[in-house]
Amino acid sequence: MSSQTIPFTKAEACGNDFLIVESSHMGRDPASLSSRLCDRHRGIGADGLEWVSRESNGSVNARLFNADGSEAEISGNGTRCVAAWAIETNGGSVVRVRTGAGDKECVLLRRAGNQFDFMVEMGHAEVVGQKVITTSEGTVKGLAISTGNPHFVEIVDKFPKNWQTRAAAVAASSDFPHGTNVEFVRVLGHNQIEFRIFERGAGETQSSGTGSCASVIAAIHLGQVSSPVEAHAPGGKQVVHWDGADVLMLEGPARLIARGEFLP
Secondary structure, three states, X not given: OOOOOEEEEEEEEOOEEEEEEEHHHOOOOHHHHHHHHHOOOOXXXXXXXXXXXXXXXXXXXXXXXXXXXXXXXXXXXXXXXXXXXXXXXXXXXXXXXEEOOEEEEEEEEEEEOOEEEEEEEEEOOEEEEEEEEEEOOEEEEEEEEEOOOEEEEEEOOOOXXXXXXXXXXXXXXXXXXXXXXXXXXXXXXXXXXXXXXXXXXXXXXXXXXXXXXXXXXXXXXXOOOXXXXXXXXXXXXXXXXXXXXXXXXXXXXXXXXXXXXXXX
């Protein structure tokens, strides 16, 4: 193959898929290149791309671009995918991933072939406060939460039929000048929730690591669940550990899918 090709690994975590590419291939316009690679019809296809580089101490730098070419601080699912890639290529059982939202330690709990399960230290979360957002789809009331990136969470009895449209309107609201991820959350029990996620820069996705965290934090903050909490999304289940004071912990899977070369 030509030396101009771009080697990649594709991975997924609860249906949230990512490309992992060495940062030496970024070029001068990583936003545009990321968008091309993530295009599901003219590229490889993914929700986002993690540009990675290894440090001498074993840590991995990860710079995340969404499918639309916008840069994001972190993806919980993407971070686990990077950790799976790092262990597959370098071995070990603990990976420190350096993200735009700080360093995240990923501890391997178990592995079966290309399937990995991790416990990830996600750092400290912040409940920013309640917001009432007026959009073209009506008024939406929810909690603004930071898990290293911004989220707006609405607790609902059932998911609205037009939840994607409502979420897109919230994400584009002037109340969030830098955009926001949007979750609709149903409480299923004392230690279980179900949610739908509309991600900034990607739209509706099968799951989200930071979205799982934000959804659980909102439900805990409102006194509806207690840690640890299972967070169920269409793509699968993650478990969030948070007591309101200690560091937020996220338990979930990652799976390596494929390797190949992109032809620019």
